[in-house]
Amino acid sequence: MSVLVTTGSLADRALTTLKRHVSGINASVITQHALRSAQKQCGTEEVPTEVLLSELSSASAMFLQPGVRKQVQSELLALADDAQSQSTFRVAVPIRVEGDLKLARLSCRELCQKLGVNGFLAQKILTAVSEVARNIAKYAGEGLVTFSADSVARVIVVTAEDKGPGIPNIDQIYAGLYHSKTGMGRGILGVKKLADDFDLVTGPKGTTVTLTFTRV
Amino acid sequence: METAPENVTCIRLWDCLLVPLQGDVDDLTAEAALSSVLLRLQQEGCRNVLLDLSGVGTLDSHLCAVLVRLAQSARMMGASTVVSGMRPEIAMTLEAMGVRLRGMNTVATLEEALAELGITRQAETASAEINDDDAFVQRLLA
Numbered sequence: 001m002s003v004l005v006t007t008g009s010l011a012d013r014a015l016t017t018l019k020r021h022v023s024g025i026n027a028s029v030i031t032q033h034a035l036r037s038a039q040k041q042c043g044t045e046e047v048p049t050e051v052l053l054s055e056l057s058s059a060s061a062m063f064l065q066p067g068v069r070k071q072v073q074s075e076l077l078a079l080a081d082d083a084q085s086q087s088t089f090r091v092a093v094p095i096r097v098e099g100d101l102k103l104a105r106l107s108c109r110e111l112c113q114k115l116g117v118n119g120f121l122a123q124k125i126l127t128a129v130s131e132v133a134r135n136i137a138k139y140a141g142e143g144l145v146t147f148s149a150d151s152v153a154r155v156i157v158v159t160a161e162d163k164g165p166g167i168p169n170i171d172q173i174y175a176g177l178y179h180s181k182t183g184m185g186r187g188i189l190g191v192k193k194l195a196d197d198f199d200l201v202t203g204p205k206g207t208t209v210t211l212t213f214t215r216v
Numbered sequence: 217m218e219t220a221p222e223n224v225t226c227i228r229l230w231d232c233l234l235v236p237l238q239g240d241v242d243d244l245t246a247e248a249a250l251s252s253v254l255l256r257l258q259q260e261g262c263r264n265v266l267l268d269l270s271g272v273g274t275l276d277s278h279l280c281a282v283l284v285r286l287a288q289s290a291r292m293m294g295a296s297t298v299v300s301g302m303r304p305e306i307a308m309t310l311e312a313m314g315v316r317l318r319g320m321n322t323v324a325t326l327e328e329a330l331a332e333l334g335i336t337r338q339a340e341t342a343s344a345e346i347n348d349d350d351a352f353v354q355r356l357l358a
Binding site: 098101102105106109120122123124126130131134187190191193 | 242243273274278304305306
């Protein structure tokens with residue numbers, strides 16, 4: 001069971017770049033390994049661009065043909081020149097069974113602490129995470145809950161995505177007409193009221209809930 | 217990993233059953249609390265269940281539903297339920313979600329919960345036996 005953490009859009013863009021040359025899984029492995037080495041080297045979560053790029057180069061070399069290595073290296077260097085978009089902090093927690101909810105709540109709590117988000121806002125986010133993660137475990141069997149925040153943590157986004165059967169009576173739920181055994185309409189209505197912004201897309205192929213919390 | 221009913225703390229206080237829920241209360245712990253309480257009620261016939269939530273991290277709609285079931289089942293066994301120690305953030309969140317804890321009274325502190333049941337600290341009376349010499353002398357000189 002792993003919690004995936006990516007810091008900074010540079011890591012994401014490096015991932016995209018690498019995926020053009022190696023498989024998705026290898027690209028993830030390379031990026032995560034490089035990130036961890038860089039963090040270990042610097043002793044911090046946020047790492048300077050040069051260090052990350054250097055680690056990425058050495059990590060990817062193992063997976064690339066000699067002829068391609070130089071090409072990838074220059075592509076990676078080019079990323080550093082791109083205008084830096086606002087850095088984001090992202091944590092992803094895979095959800096499969098109800099036992100995973102504890103990890104989701106713990107990760108969320110840690111993230112809030114790290115971002116200096118406390119009190120009512122933190123409680124709202126924590127509760128919303130528990131609700132959407134529970135729905136995944138209960139109805140979809142497998143899914144992913146991610147939290148991301150901008151660098152000043154003014155906006156926190158929680159997404160819950162799964163490839164489950166979808167929510168067939170979502171309109172009923174919105175209207176407050178659906179009452180499950182728990183009496184809460186799958187917690188969706190509650191979560192809708194908690195979040196500052198709520199988006200839900202559902203169908204037979206899966207469901208994605210996107211919640212936005214704004215700190216004033 | 218099953219939480220056996222014995223692993224949930226239930227403390228007997230006269231005719232009350234004190235249940236202090238702690239930390240991250242997962243689904244198994246919630247169910248264990250429910251069975252634990254009902255078992256103790258059956259064994260000891262307590263009239264009141266005091267659920268203290270001051271140590272609880274998150275209260276989502278599912279946990280609320282379990283607590284409602286607990287209160288309803290306890291009532292069927294002749295006991296009423298009082299909830300105490302709910303943190304303000306949790307109270308605000310439940311209110312925002314529109315979730316109500318039906319079938320139970322809610323008070324701020326455990327002291328209030330006990331007071332409502334007529335259990336308070338006994339005040340020291342003048343005729344109380346003084347065992348401490350210093351206290352005795354102080355009384356004389358006061």
